[in-house]
Amino acid sequence: MHPYSLKSSKGAPILPRPVFVSFVALCGFCVCYLSFKQITLENRREGYSGEEQRANICRKPSVPYEELRYVHFPKPTSYSRGECSCTPVRFFVIVSMQRSGSGWFETLLNSHPNISSNGEIFNRVDRRENISSILQTLDKLYNLDWLTSAAKNECTAAFGLKWMLNQGILENHDDIVSYLNKKGVSVIFLFRRNTLRRVISVLANDYDKDAKQLNGTHKSHVHSKEEAEILAKFKPKLDTSTLIANIRNIEKTIKDCLGHFKSTRHMILYYEDIIGNGNALSQVQEFLRVPVRLLMSRQVKIHTRPLPDLVMNWEDVSSKLNGTEFAHFLDGSDYGK
Numbered sequence: 001m002h003p004y005s006l007k008s009s010k011g012a013p014i015l016p017r018p019v020f021v022s023f024v025a026l027c028g029f030c031v032c033y034l035s036f037k038q039i040t041l042e043n044r045r046e047g048y049s050g051e052e053q054r055a056n057i058c059r060k061p062s063v064p065y066e067e068l069r070y071v072h073f074p075k076p077t078s079y080s081r082g083e084c085s086c087t088p089v090r091f092f093v094i095v096s097m098q099r100s101g102s103g104w105f106e107t108l109l110n111s112h113p114n115i116s117s118n119g120e121i122f123n124r125v126d127r128r129e130n131i132s133s134i135l136q137t138l139d140k141l142y143n144l145d146w147l148t149s150a151a152k153n154e155c156t157a158a159f160g161l162k163w164m165l166n167q168g169i170l171e172n173h174d175d176i177v178s179y180l181n182k183k184g185v186s187v188i189f190l191f192r193r194n195t196l197r198r199v200i201s202v203l204a205n206d207y208d209k210d211a212k213q214l215n216g217t218h219k220s221h222v223h224s225k226e227e228a229e230i231l232a233k234f235k236p237k238l239d240t241s242t243l244i245a246n247i248r249n250i251e252k253t254i255k256d257c258l259g260h261f262k263s264t265r266h267m268i269l270y271y272e273d274i275i276g277n278g279n280a281l282s283q284v285q286e287f288l289r290v291p292v293r294l295l296m297s298r299q300v301k302i303h304t305r306p307l308p309d310l311v312m313n314w315e316d317v318s319s320k321l322n323g324t325e326f327a328h329f330l331d332g333s334d335y336g337k
Helices: 019-046 053-056 063-068 102-110 131-145 165-169 173-183 195-211 227-232 241-259 271-276 281-286 314-320
Strands: 090-096 116-119 158-164 185-191 264-271
Touching: 053 264, 090 102, 090 165, 102 116, 102 158, 102 271, 131 158, 131 173, 158 165, 158 227, 173 185, 173 241, 185 241, 195 227, 195 241, 227 264, 241 314, 264 281, 271 281
Parallel strands: 090 158, 090 185, 116 158, 185 264
Antiparallel strands: none
16 A cells, blocks of 8 residues: 555545645634633733722612713722712713803702812813823813812712813814713703804903903803893994804804714703703703702803893894894794793
C-alpha cells in the first residue's frame, strides 16, 4: 500500500480533508467566541465602580426597569451625602429662551424641598467656549459639586440647571444630546406660545439695562407690584419692517431645537400653561418623579396688561400682523393674569 494512501482496510474511514478543515475552523471559532464572552463579562464586572456600585447597593426593587437609567446616586467630592447617600437623584435641564418665564419657573421649582435648579451656569463664556468645557461643567454639576443657594445638597432628589438657546447648546447639540442620553438627563423645554409678547418683553428688558428705572438698578425680575408697574410703563416701539422675519426666526429656532433633542426624555411646557393650567406644575413634578407639592414664587409678573397697552405703535403692529399666520398673537387670549 502506498504510504500516503487515504484508504485503509481496517477501522473507521478517515474524514475527507475539506470536512476536517471545516471542523477545525468551527472549533476554533467556538473557542474564540467563548473566550471573548468571558473577557467581556470580566471587564464589565471590573468596570462596575463609583455610581454603578452605589446604584447596585442603594437601588430599590420598586424602581421600574425602564427608569433605572434616570436614577443616580452621586458621590460629591466637596461634601458627604451621609444618610442621604442612597437617596436617588434625577438629573434635569431646563431649555429655554430669555424672557420666556424661565426665571419665574425656576423659582417655582426651587420652592420644592427636593428640587435644586442652579440657574444659567452657561451664561459665562469660559464654560461654553468648546464642547470639552461644556461637558466638564456638566460633569461637575451632575456630581452635585455645584454649590449654589438653590442646592439642597445632601437630600436633593432632582438636580439641574437652566440653559438658554443662545448659550452654546444648539451649536454643540449632537455631543450634548449624546451626553444627556448617556447620563440619563431629563429635558424640560419651556417656551412662550405668544412670540409677540416675548418680543415686547425682550425690548422692554433691553431698555431697562440702560435706563435702570428702579433707583438706578437694572432688574430682569421683580418681587413687588410697585416695581412691576414702574417697569411696565415703558412702551417699546416695534420695528414693523422686520417684525415678521423676527418672529419666524424665533419660531424656527424653537422648532430646530425640538428636532435636535427629540431623542431625549423630555416634556414640552409653555409659559401660558403654567399661568392658565393648574395641573401644569404637578405634571412637571411627576415628570421629575418628586412628591407633588404646592410651588410658590416671590416673583411678580411685569407685563400683564392687554397688548395694545404695551406697545407704542400698536396700530402699525396690528396692521402688519393681520392677515398673516401670526394674527392670532394679536388677540392675547392665550395669556391670563
